[in-house]
Amino acid sequence: MPPTLSASIDDRLAGTDRLLATAYPGDDGSRQPVHTVYVPGDTVTHDLPAVWGVAALAAANSAGGVEALAIAVGIPFDLAATIAPLVERKLEREPVEDLRIDFEDGYGDRGDDAEDADVVRAAGQVAAALEAGTAPPYLGIRFKSFEAATRGRGIRTLDLFVTALVEHGDLPDGLALTMPKVSTLAQVEAMAEVAAELERVHGLPDGRLRFEVQVETPQVVLGADGVAPVARIAHAASGRVSGLHFGTYDYTAALGIAAPHQSLAHPSADHAKAVMQLAVAGTGIRLSDGSSNVLPIGDRADEAWRLHARLVRRSLEHGFPQGWDLHPAQLPTRFLATYAYYRDGWAEASARLRHVHDRTAGAVLDEPATVRALAGFVLRGVRCGAITVEEVATGTGLDASALAALANPRRMTS
Template identity: 70%
Template sequence: MSVTTSLTAADLAAIDARLTATDDLLRTAYPGDDGSRQPVHTVYVPADRFTPELATVWRRTVRDAVDDAGGLDAVASLVGLHPTLAADVVPRVREKLAIEPIEDLRIDFEDGYGDHGDVAEDAEAMRAAKRITAAAGAGFAPPFIGIRFKSFEAATRARGIRTLDLFIGTLMENGGLPDGLALTLPKVSTVAQVEAAAEVMTVLERAHGLPHGRLRFEVQVETPQLVLGVYGSSPVAQLALAVPGRISGLHYGTYDYSAALGIAARYQSLEHPAADLAKGFMQLAVAGTGIRLSDGSTNILPVGRRTADAWRLHARLVRRSLERGFFQGWDLHPNQLVTRYLATYAFYREGWPEASERLRDALRGATGAVLDEPATVRALAGFVLRGVRCGAISVDEVAAATGIDEATLVALAHPPRHQEAS
C-alpha cells in the first residue's frame, strides 16, 4: 500500500536550507565535553612561593594537621561522614593524599603576587617555567599546572602579556609545554578582553611553532559586567562563540565578584544568593560547549583554633558545589586538601551503588525501578567517570559492576553529537 505525504522533496530541501545555520551553530558552538580529565580543584600559590617540591610540602603540612586532629578517621567524623561511609572513604583519601595531594596548581602572578616591579616579575616568570620543568622531571608536578597572569585591564595588560610571553618562551626553551598546561585570565569584564587574550595565544603559537589551539585559557568570572553587560545582554554567554576552542573553563571568583556587588565582607561567600545567580548564568552559558566550570574558594582557613569549624565549612561547601554541577573548586591552604577529598570521595562513594545499578540496567535493557532516558544514562556514566578519574571509584569496580571498561565509560558519557542525535 502506498502512503502519500503532504511535503514534497522540494519542501524538505527548503526546510533544510532554512536550518543550515542552526545545524552549523549546534555543530560548532556545542561540541560537548571531550571526555578528558577535569581536576577536582585548583590550588593557587603566589609565584614567589612556588618550588618544585610544593606538592610534597603541602602533603606533609596536611598530614601533620590530620595527625594533630586524631587521624583521618577523626576528621571524617568531624565533618559528619557516617561511620560506614567513612570506612569506605578514608582509605581511599589516605592513598590520594600520599600519591597525588594536588591535582591542579596555579602559580599566581595576580592578586596573590602583587606588583614586585618589572625586573622581579620577569625573573619570576622565567623561574616558574624552569621550576615546572624541574618538578615534572622529578615526578613532583601535579597533572595540571600553569600560571594566572595579570588581567587585561589597562593598568596591568602589558605586564600580564609580558609575563605570559616569558613563561611560555622559557617552557619552550626547556623542553616544551607540559601536557596539563593551564593558563588563567583574571578579572574579565568584556568579550573584547577574551578576544584579545585569544589573539595573544595565536601570536605565541606562531612564534614557537605550536599548533593552532594548543594554548587555551580559563576565564575568571569576577566582575558583574561579564555576567550582565551594559546593554542587558550576557557577555559570558558569548564567549564560546567569540573565541571557539580557546576557553578551557570558567572559574568563579568569590571575593572580587562579591565586593563588586557591595556585599559586606562578613557575608561574602560562594553560597551567597548573588554567587548562585552568577554561577547559574555561567552554567547556562557553557552547557554543551565543552567549557568546564569551577566554583570559587572560601577564605576561612583550617588553621589554629578555627581548624575544626573551617574543616566543617569547607567540606559542606565542596559537597554543595558537587551537588550543583560544579565539579571543581579552589583551595588556598594545604589543610583544605583533606576536606576536599573527604567530601568529594564521599559524594561519589554514596552515589556509586545506585549509579552502577542504573547504568548496568540501562546497558542490558533491563527494566528497573527507574526508567532512564538516554540523557540520564550519559549523566550516570559521567558521574561514574568523574569518580574514576579522581580516584574515588576504581576501574575494576566499574568492570565488575557494569561489565564495561574505562574507554567504554568515556564513550557513554561523552558520545559525539551525531551519535546523540541518532
C-alpha cells in the same frame, strides 16, 4: 511527504545544524581536576605537590586522622571508614591535581625586575617537576588582568612564562592559563590574539594555547547593554576558552557585600554561577567554583574544616565539579567531601548503568541524556580516585572505554 519539502527543510535548518555541531560539541571526555591549588608566584617549587601532601596528612593527623576528620565534618561512620584509606592514598600519591602559580592578586606589584625573575624561576621549577615526574596533571599561571593598569605586565608575564617553558622543552599537556578580572568580550578576544602570536613566534600548533576566564566582575555577568557577556565569551576566541572559574571575593565585594558575608554560598554568587552554567551548557567549556578563605588552622580549624567540606559538597551538588584551594590543610576536606559525594551516588548509578542495555530490568528506565549523566558521574569519580576501576567493572559490567563512550557518545563517534 514530498522529497522537495524535506530538502527545503534541510536547507532552512542548515545553519542550525552547523551551530549545534560547532558551538555545542559537548564535553571532550578528558579529565577535569577536582580542584585548583593556588600559590603565589615566588613560592612554587618543583616538589610542591609532595610538600602539600605531607602537610595535608599532618593537618588531618592533628584532628585524629583522616577517618576521624571525616566523621568530624559530618560524613557517616560507615562511609568515613570506606573513604579514609582512599583519601590517605590520594594525599600520598596525588595531593594536587591542578596547580596555579599566581602572579595576580596573590603576588601583587613588586616591580618589573622582580616579577620577571620570579616568572622565569617558576617556569624552571615547572620544567624540573616535569622532568622529575613530580608535576601534577594540570598546572599553569594566573597572570595579571587585561585592565588598563595591569595589561602590559600581564602580557609580559605570560610571554616570559611560555617562552621559558618552550626553551626548557615541550609545553606540558596539562598547561593551564588563567585570565582574571574579565569584564568584556573584547578582553577575551585580545587574549586570543596574544595566544595566537605566542604560537606563531614559538612554532606551536594553532589553538595550542587555551585559557580559563575568571568570572569575578559584575560586568561580565550583566553588561551595560543588558546582555550577559559571559554567554558571548563562551562562543568567542576560536575555541580557546577552556573554562570559566568563579572568583568569590572580587565578585561579591564588587556588589558591596560585606566581608563577613562574602561566600561561595551567597545568593549573589549562586546567581552568577547559574548564568555561567547556562552560558557554557553543551559547549565543552568546564566550570570551576571559587575558594573559601576561612583556613583550617589554629583554634578555629574544626569550624573551618566543617565549612570547607560543606562548601565542596554544595558545589558538587550544584554542578561545579572543581573548586580552588588555598592551603594544604584544605586538601583533606576537599578529597573527603568529594569522595563522599561520589560514593554516596555510586550504588544507584552503578545499578542503573548495569541495566542500560536491558530495558526490562530495573525500576527506572533512563533516557539517553540521563545515561550520559550517570556515566559522567561515575567517570569523574574514577578519575579522582573515589571509585576504583575494579568496582566499575564488577558493579556495571563496563570497562573504562565503554564507560567513557557512554559519558561522551558524540566524541566517541565523531
